[in-house]
Amino acid sequence: xxxxxxxxxxxxxxxxxxxxxxxxxxxxxxxxxxxxxxxxxxxxxxxxxxxxxxxxxxxxxxxxxxxxxxxxxxxxxxxxxxxxxxxxxxxxxxxxxxxxxxxxxxxxxxxxxxxxx
Amino acid sequence: xxxxxxxxxxxxxxxxxxxxxxxxxxxxxxxxxxxxxxxxxxxxxxxxxxxxxxxxxxxxxxxxxxxxxxxxxxxxxxxxxxxxxxxxxxxxxxxxxxxxxxxxxxxxxxxxxxxxxxxxxxxxxxxxxxxxxxxxxxxxxxxxxxxxxxxxxx
Numbered sequence: 666x667x668x669x670x671x672x673x674x675x676x677x678x679x680x681x682x683x684x685x686x687x688x689x690x691x692x693x694x695x696x697x698x699x700x701x702x703x704x705x706x707x708x709x710x711x712x713x714x715x716x717x718x719x720x721x722x723x724x725x726x727x728x729x730x731x732x733x734x735x736x737x738x739x740x741x742x743x744x745x746x747x748x749x750x751x752x753x754x755x756x757x758x759x760x761x762x763x764x765x766x767x768x769x770x771x772x773x774x775x776x777x778x779x780x781x782x
Numbered sequence: 783x784x785x786x787x788x789x790x791x792x793x794x795x796x797x798x799x800x801x802x803x804x805x806x807x808x809x810x811x812x813x814x815x816x817x818x819x820x821x822x823x824x825x826x827x828x829x830x831x832x833x834x835x836x837x838x839x840x841x842x843x844x845x846x847x848x849x850x851x852x853x854x855x856x857x858x859x860x861x862x863x864x865x866x867x868x869x870x871x872x873x874x875x876x877x878x879x880x881x882x883x884x885x886x887x888x889x890x891x892x893x894x895x896x897x898x899x900x901x902x903x904x905x906x907x908x909x910x911x912x913x914x915x916x917x918x919x920x921x922x923x924x925x926x927x928x929x930x931x932x933x934x935x936x
Contacts, residue, residue, distance in 0.1 A: 751899035
């Protein structure tokens with residue numbers, strides 16, 4: 666709490682986390698590709714002034730197909746900056762809704778929905 | 783006078799401790815499922831043990847790991863894991879020589895295919911382990927990835 670930088674939400678209106686979703690209907694499954702813009706700081710890296718940048722990373726990405734959870738990705742800071750995932754699920758149809766939601770170690774969260782084209 | 787001051791102190795204490803309580807409690811509540819001890823483990827073996835304390839790992843040839851043989855930039859190394867093992871519950875990725883080896887655990891529903899693709903950080907050349915949980919058992923496979931420039935920041 667003493668460190669103001671720590672207590673401020675990194676993702677303010679001027680720097681929101683963006684979620685990109687690409688959905689593709691394949692023969693037997695629907696392919697979900699998602700990229701979430703997030704620093705994924707490990708807490709081990711120093712800034713230009715030699716001060717440690719505090720750990721700040723997404724801990725969970727949930728993928729839902731019509732409200733049903735198809736994958737819960739529990740991740741740590743060894744996942745690259747701007748996490749990118751690809752997975753496939755069965756039973757998707759044109760127009761179905763896929764929802765991606767994330768939570769980070771500071772309790773920030775976000776989500777986005779997209780229809781299968 | 784003394785009494786009032788004491789009471790004021792007590793009230794202040796109560797207020798700040800309750801505020802602190804709320805501030806520390808909220809994030810924990812939101813992230814109850816995040817296996818902190820596994821992610822903080824400094825060896826792959828202990829991370830696996832913390833993830834699945836009751837299971838032993840069996841080597842499997844049915845797990846396929848696709849990744850570059852030589853990654854130039856350790857901060858972005860793509861990796862694809864798929865398996866023909868049925869009833870997969872989860873697929874985890876561990877980078878043996880990273881400061882904290884566990885990178886991710888993908889919990890898959892019945893509808894999900896046994897396939898994942900993501901990008902990981904690697905401090906140095908290292909074996910990368912794919913850990914698959916299926917039918918109440920743990921299976922693993924590994925593959926070496928060479929890294930020219932480390933990407934864990936330190």
